[in-house]
Amino acid sequence: MPARYILNKRLTLAFLAAGVVLVAQTSRYGPSRIWWDAGQTDSLGWDSDFDNPSGQVRISNKNGAVKTEGHPFFAALGTNGRACVTCHQPANAMSVSAEVLRQRWLETEGKDPVFAMVDGANCPDQPPAQRASHSLLLDRGLFRIALPWPPPNVKPDFEIEVVRDPAGCNLSPKFGLAAAHQISVYRRPRMAANLAKLTEGPKGAVLMADGREPSLRSQAITAAFVHEESPRHLTVEELDRILDFETQVYAAQNSDMRGGLVENSGLGVEPLMNGPAPSLFAGLDLGKWKGIHETDLQREFRASAARGSKLFASRAFRMDDVSEMTCATCHQPGTKRLLDIGTARHPQPADSPLPLFRLKHGATVVYSEDPGRALITGRFADAGVFAMPQFRALAARAPYFTNGAAASLRAVVDYYDRTYEIGLSEAEKRDLTNFLSVL
Numbered sequence: 001m002p003a004r005y006i007l008n009k010r011l012t013l014a015f016l017a018a019g020v021v022l023v024a025q026t027s028r029y030g031p032s033r034i035w036w037d038a039g040q041t042d043s044l045g046w047d048s049d050f051d052n053p054s055g056q057v058r059i060s061n062k063n064g065a066v067k068t069e070g071h072p073f074f075a076a077l078g079t080n081g082r083a084c085v086t087c088h089q090p091a092n093a094m095s096v097s098a099e100v101l102r103q104r105w106l107e108t109e110g111k112d113p114v115f116a117m118v119d120g121a122n123c124p125d126q127p128p129a130q131r132a133s134h135s136l137l138l139d140r141g142l143f144r145i146a147l148p149w150p151p152p153n154v155k156p157d158f159e160i161e162v163v164r165d166p167a168g169c170n171l172s173p174k175f176g177l178a179a180a181h182q183i184s185v186y187r188r189p190r191m192a193a194n195l196a197k198l199t200e201g202p203k204g205a206v207l208m209a210d211g212r213e214p215s216l217r218s219q220a221i222t223a224a225f226v227h228e229e230s231p232r233h234l235t236v237e238e239l240d241r242i243l244d245f246e247t248q249v250y251a252a253q254n255s256d257m258r259g260g261l262v263e264n265s266g267l268g269v270e271p272l273m274n275g276p277a278p279s280l281f282a283g284l285d286l287g288k289w290k291g292i293h294e295t296d297l298q299r300e301f302r303a304s305a306a307r308g309s310k311l312f313a314s315r316a317f318r319m320d321d322v323s324e325m326t327c328a329t330c331h332q333p334g335t336k337r338l339l340d341i342g343t344a345r346h347p348q349p350a351d352s353p354l355p356l357f358r359l360k361h362g363a364t365v366v367y368s369e370d371p372g373r374a375l376i377t378g379r380f381a382d383a384g385v386f387a388m389p390q391f392r393a394l395a396a397r398a399p400y401f402t403n404g405a406a407a408s409l410r411a412v413v414d415y416y417d418r419t420y421e422i423g424l425s426e427a428e429k430r431d432l433t434n435f436l437s438v439l
């Protein structure tokens with residue numbers, strides 16, 4: 001075969017391969033469709049449905065489709081190529097799932113701006129573009145949150161010491177507690193949706209896992225400086241547009257692969273957006289969740305989710321020696337409470353990838369992987385206290401808890417059952433998990 005022909009054939013193949021790569025990267029209909037890039041210019045529709053492992057989540061914009069071109073929530077505002085949407089993805093109910101991050105890592109060989117070293121790595125001083133440097137983000141969907149210690153203008157009533165530091169930042173010679181007077185904890189992004197009710201009222205908002213941001217405005221200002229490494233302050237107009245967007249975008253699971261559309265059940269995004277939002281306290285009237293042509297699978301699943309909602313609202317258990325509670329005692333729509341349910345405090349597995357701190361208050365000592373609210377107030381009593389997370393569109397945004405330790409909704413249920421000795425049967429665990437997956 002003449003050499004030129006072989007060369008041509010090689011070139012053709014190379015072009016074909018390049019073409020495929022090009023198509024894969026620019027098409028939003030392939031596997032990368034799920035990912036919303038900073039600066040992507042199409043609009044986010046009035047209603048958009050995105051697949052997730054158990055069905056579809058719906059993102060609804062109360063004020064109509066949002067043109068994202070040049071929109072400060074969707075455009076990169078800083079120096080690292082990230083936008084708000086980079087970590088608050090529509091397909092993940094305006095949070096981001098660990099699975100989608102892993103997919104993004106493969107698609108971009110770790111080069112997507114979401115992996116920026118500032119907080120997308122275990123520590124900024126680790127080798128870039130290596131999986132090991134980003135293990136907390138890839139394994140658990142956790143971003144690094146660096147908080148000053150002691151907090152500004154606060155005299156803490158406890159001492160803190162780093163006991164274990166597998167992620168390598170709290171003992172780092174450059175970013176560690178001793179060197180930089182800061183503490184690095186690792187947290188899941190919270191939902192940037194359903195925020196209108198959560199942030200209104202005279203008491204203001206309780207935002208971030210430790211409640212450190214009092215308003216959406218202050219939150220957005222900090223987010224641009226920190227996550228987007230913006231050298232400048234956002235303008236008033238940019239802030240207004242971000243807040244306008246955040247307070248009219250809603251997210252909830254809209255359909256389930258087994259149960260079908262959830263609309264008729266009183267769940268779904270519509271009542272959340274236009275009210276009245278269902279109370280989880282009373283248990284949901286999933287009895288209405290009936291179709292004319294129900295399949296057996298649908299009937300079974302719907303009945304199971306309905307039983308789960310009853311368990312959620314009525315199964316009593318004790319978290320301490322004092323009071324009996326149900327899941328619904330705490331998980332109410334719009335709640336602004338800050339609570340410790342032991343997620344950071346209980347003895348953690350020896351191979352936990354998170355840092356471990358010793359907190360000393362007089363003769364009392366506790367161990368914590370994330371002191372939570374105490375890092376803001378400086379009060380020992382706030383150790384392990386977290387702001388109640390939102391409770392909708394859970395299926396779109398695994399893993400769960402601030403530390404991402406529960407890989408699935410079933411793992412959440414197992415955590416409560418194990419930690420508080422609720423004594424749920426296998427069937428009850430399944431019912432509760434099914435209920436959580438349609439919220």
Ligand code: HEC
Nearest residue numbers: 083084087143187188189190192207208209220223224227
């Ligand atoms: C690098 C990823 C990243 C980027 C970029 C980012 N965020 Fe976040 N966001 C997070 C994380 C992580 C948290 C939770 C932090 C915590 O709990 O301490 C969070 C929390 C929030 C919350 C709090 C929600 C609640 O209920 O407490 C809002 C609102 C929010 N982000 C909006 C924004 C806006 C607006 C922007 C752009 C200006 C932005 N975020 C950019 C990762 C990111």
Ligand code: HEC
Nearest residue numbers: 325326327330339341343386388389400401402403412416
């Ligand atoms: C005492 C109040 C309280 C009770 C009772 C309670 N929770 Fe929670 N729940 C919380 C707090 C606080 C968090 C956040 C913990 C964290 O981020 O580490 C949470 C987190 C969760 C999450 C994860 C949400 C997310 O976005 O990551 C789920 C799911 C959940 N709880 C389900 C339940 C179920 C099911 C029950 C009943 C078995 C229950 N909860 C009982 C306070 C409570």
